Amino acid sequence: xxxxxxxxxxxxxxxxxxxxxxxxxxxxxxxxxxxxxxxxxxxxxxxxxxxxxxxxxxxxxxxxxxxxxxxxxxxxxxxxxxxxxxxxxxxxxxxxxxxxxxxxxxxxxxxxxxxxxxxxxxxxxxxxxxxxxxxxxxxxxxxxxxxxxxxxxxxxxxxxxxxxxxxxxxxxxxxxxxxxxxxxxxxxxxxxxxxxxxxxxxxxxxxxxxxxxxxxxxxxxxxxxxxxxxxxxxxxxxxxxxxxxxxxxxxxxxxxxxxxxxxxxxxxxxxxxxxxxxxxxxxxxxxxxxxxxxxxxxxxxxxxxxxxxxxxxxxxxxxxxxxxxxx
Amino acid sequence: xxxxxxxxxxxxxxxxxxxxxxxxxxxxxxxxxxxxxxxxxxxxxxxxxxxxxxxxxxxxxxxxxxxxxxxxxxxxxxxxxxxxxxxxxxxxxxxxxxxxxxxxxxxxxxxxxxxxxxxxxxxxxxxxxxxxxxxxxxxxxxxxxxxxxxxxxxxxxxxxxxxxxxxxxxxxxxxxxxxxxxxxxxxxxxxxxxxxxxxxxxxxxxxxxxxxxxxxxxxxxxxxxxxxxxxxxxxxxxxxxxxxxxxxxxxxxxxxxxxxxxxxxxxxxxxxxxxxxxxxxxxxxxxxxxxxxxxxxxxxxxxxxxxx
Numbered sequence: 001x002x003x004x005x006x007x008x009x010x011x012x013x014x015x016x017x018x019x020x021x022x023x024x025x026x027x028x029x030x031x032x033x034x035x036x037x038x039x040x041x042x043x044x045x046x047x048x049x050x051x052x053x054x055x056x057x058x059x060x061x062x063x064x065x066x067x068x069x070x071x072x073x074x075x076x077x078x079x080x081x082x083x084x085x086x087x088x089x090x091x092x093x094x095x096x097x098x099x100x101x102x103x104x105x106x107x108x109x110x111x112x113x114x115x116x117x118x119x120x121x122x123x124x125x126x127x128x129x130x131x132x133x134x135x136x137x138x139x140x141x142x143x144x145x146x147x148x149x150x151x152x153x154x155x156x157x158x159x160x161x162x163x164x165x166x167x168x169x170x171x172x173x174x175x176x177x178x179x180x181x182x183x184x185x186x187x188x189x190x191x192x193x194x195x196x197x198x199x200x201x202x203x204x205x206x207x208x209x210x211x212x213x214x215x216x217x218x219x220x221x222x223x224x225x226x227x228x229x230x231x232x233x234x235x236x237x238x239x240x241x242x243x244x245x246x247x248x249x250x251x252x253x254x255x256x257x258x259x260x261x262x263x264x265x266x267x268x269x270x271x272x273x274x275x276x277x278x279x280x281x282x283x284x285x286x287x288x289x290x291x292x293x294x295x296x297x298x299x300x301x302x303x304x305x306x307x308x309x310x311x312x313x314x315x316x317x318x319x320x321x322x323x324x325x326x327x
Numbered sequence: 328x329x330x331x332x333x334x335x336x337x338x339x340x341x342x343x344x345x346x347x348x349x350x351x352x353x354x355x356x357x358x359x360x361x362x363x364x365x366x367x368x369x370x371x372x373x374x375x376x377x378x379x380x381x382x383x384x385x386x387x388x389x390x391x392x393x394x395x396x397x398x399x400x401x402x403x404x405x406x407x408x409x410x411x412x413x414x415x416x417x418x419x420x421x422x423x424x425x426x427x428x429x430x431x432x433x434x435x436x437x438x439x440x441x442x443x444x445x446x447x448x449x450x451x452x453x454x455x456x457x458x459x460x461x462x463x464x465x466x467x468x469x470x471x472x473x474x475x476x477x478x479x480x481x482x483x484x485x486x487x488x489x490x491x492x493x494x495x496x497x498x499x500x501x502x503x504x505x506x507x508x509x510x511x512x513x514x515x516x517x518x519x520x521x522x523x524x525x526x527x528x529x530x531x532x533x534x535x536x537x538x539x540x541x542x543x544x545x546x547x548x549x550x551x552x553x554x555x556x557x558x559x560x561x562x563x564x565x566x567x568x569x570x571x572x573x574x575x576x577x578x579x580x581x582x583x584x585x586x587x588x589x590x591x592x593x594x595x596x597x598x599x600x601x602x603x604x605x606x607x608x609x610x611x612x613x614x615x616x617x618x619x620x621x622x623x624x625x626x627x628x629x630x631x632x633x634x635x
Contacts, residue, residue, distance in 0.1 A: 004427060008434035011497050015438035019445050027539050042538065043459040050450035050509055051465075053443075057506020058472050061480035068482055075486075121372050124364040129372075135621075136376040139383070142617035143610040144567025146585045150592060150606030151386045154599065164400045166599060168385055171401040202379065263476050266569045270592050285478055286570070295482050302478045313474050320470045 022049060062306075069299035073292075083300035096279040099193050103264065103280060106194070108257040110201045112250065115208025119216055120238070122209075134213070138206035145203065149270035152199045156183040156271075187277035196278060199267050204260065208253045215249035216242060255312060262305060281305055390415055390604040397600035415604035419591075423601060425608055427580070428587035432612075434497055435572070435583050436565045439504035440558055446505065447512030448554065452542050454513070455520040456528055466517075472510040480507070481574050488575065499575045504565050512557050519553030520546060555623045563613055584609045 026049075030042045068075050069083055087093045118137055122130045140148060157167030158180050165171045170180040184192045219242055227237045243250070265282040268274055274283040281301060289298035388402045391411045396404075405411075419425040453459075454466055484503065488494040523546070531541045547554075569585045578586055591605045 001426065001430075004430050008430050008497075011434055012437050015498075015501055016441050016445075019442045023445065023449060040459075043453045043457040046449045046453045046457075047465075049446045050513060053446065053502075053506040053509045054469070054472065057480055057484070057503060058475060058510070061483040062475065064483035065479050075482075118372070118375055121368050121375075124368050125372060126364065129369075133372050133376050136379050139614070139617065140379065142563065142613040143383075144563070144585075144613060146567065146569050146588055147606050147610045147613075150588060150602055150609075151382045153592060154386055154389065154603065155382050157599075166398065166401055168382070168401070168403075171403065202382070205379075259474055263478070265478075269569070270589055282476075282478060286573075289482060299482055302476065302482075305476055306479060309474050309476065313471050316474060317467055317470055320467070 019049075065299045066303055068295055069303045071296050071299075073294040073296050075295050075299075079296070083296045084304075087297060087300055092279070093284065095277055096274075096281055096284045099190070099277075099279060100262075100281045102190060102193060103197060103200075103261050104258065107197050107200050107204070107261045108254050110197070111204045111208045111257045112212075112253055114201060114205040115212050115253065118205065118209045119213035123213065123216060134206075134209060137209055140203045141206045145264075145266035146270055148199055148203055149267060152202075153271060156195060158182040184272055184278075185276045190277075192272065192276055193278045196268055196271055199271070200261065200264060204257050208257065211249050211253050212246060215246035219245045255315070259309070259312065262308060386603045386606050389599055390607045392600060394598055394600045397603070398598050415600040416608070419601055419605045419608060423587060423591055423605055425584065425587055425605055428582055428584045429608070431497075431581055432566060432583040432585075435500055435504075435576075436562055438497075439501050439508075439565045440562045442501065443505045443508045443512050443561060444516075444554055444558055447509060447516050447557070448547060448550070449542070450513045451516035451520050451550075452538075452546055454517045455523075456541075456546075457538070469510045469513050473514060477507050477571065481570075485574060495576055495579065495581060497576075497581065500571060503571050503575050504561075504568075507571070508561050508564070512561070515557050516550060516553050519550055523549055552623070555620075559616060559620055559623050563616065566613060 023046075026045045030038055030045045033041055070078055070080060071083075072079050118133070122133045125133065143151075154166070155168045157165075158170050159165050159167070161174075161180050165174050165180055169183060174180055183195055186192050223241055223245070224237060227241045232240070263282055264280055265286065268278060268280050268283045269286065272278045274280070274287060279287075281304070285298050285301045285305075288294050288301060385402045388405055389397050391413070392402065392405060393410055393412045393414065396408075396410065397415075454462060480503075485494070488499050493499045527545060527549075528541060531545055536544070566583075567585065568583075569589065572583050572586055573589075576582060576586070578590060588602075588605050588609050591602045
């Protein structure tokens, strides 16, 4: 153990020290150049490590993945579009797509509703209580998806009917006289998929709450007063006055949660590994790559994932350009 | 953040500085000014908080229960028949190698957090304060890469690592997290640097300071909030990461806590008491970071949660 720690420490120092040394050398290299050239070349010297990282870890692999998606399982021969047509024709992948679609529809919407509910209600509490309540809701976001898997595995756990129940949900069911249910294996009505979505909503609600709460606090009071003077009820004020004014924040939360949903891997992987009809696209990718050793299918799956991301990417770039103009 | 301002999902939100950021500037907003909030509001919020905390409480309680009880009765029975032990924690260290995994997690996370900040700070400085051809194109490319899912990169990188023979090493996973975190790091830090007053840079230039000196002595100290926000986001991202760890490190002597925890999840024959103790142990560092650095934490998370 002592050696392990010493090794780790050495590795950390070497890694960080190496990075510092690279920049020191790059800067020295720039200073060796004659004046005018120094100014011209320096930006690229300083950018080089960042661009190299992006090039090797994002751009090269993306291009390569697109190429692999047209090749066979071991990426040795091109087979045209068959990876795509095979996948789309297989009923297992169709289930995966349907599940992913359900995640896309339910989780962002559910997260926003929960976040709005908590933000609106907590805003009416006295400051100390508001802060405490928000900390509780936010905490899951820190613990991460794998730990969340451990937490919820324990909530959904099922013991045989003859034994006492360990899982909370079955404890409640048997407590009111029912039979224990093996929650994660019930695919009828997509119940098990929905129970997995609950975990992601539990994780993400705090994020939605923080952003939406800040937005709600920013709504000018006079607009609310005016509506109240006109005799609008609290419900009407909320939907017709508050919601339109926090639109940008709602879109932000929606997009962010949507991206999280599309990439969801850990939760499904640790809870069911995609079995019992709960598979989603990111888990299917992993299993195609490692369980089936089919790099072609795996690549085709991520390319489809990327295609879904393109509208989001376009939106991001448009927003970025608009911000640059207003800067 | 209300009407008028343009918000992208990844901008640094100064108005969401902490979970409980309480800017009650608008006195007249509540229907019952000065009075207490209605009872039903407090009941609903209380219920929601209970719903949010009870699953975690169950895990925490079980991790301190003796093995035979943890596996034969619900954790809530501890309130009627209390009995507490620390045996589970010594067991996860000796039987599940959680101690070693903890050291690995630290060894993976620290460089994977510090190195990208250094690299991105230099790049952000260039994008903010230097003029060169292709600057706008490169910046748009970085914004586009923000949403590219890391899954895209995994198959080719695995092959590349296989050729280089570095699969399973710390270096393999450091480099991966540096690459994957780079667009967000540059974007966040550049956005912050762009708000710094340009006159300071100009006067430093007139005083004869080189870019290198301006960078280290002026810009880095002034950019601390953005650096801290990214640092915390990246730290938690890497600490809680499972996918990249599974692919580039895998189970074995270099595995981080997340993989160790997943193998506990896979072998439930070892019992709930080990899984819950391992789970709580894995969460310890993120929760401490969260409670002590809440302000930066929320800022980093809200700014960074779209990262692929």
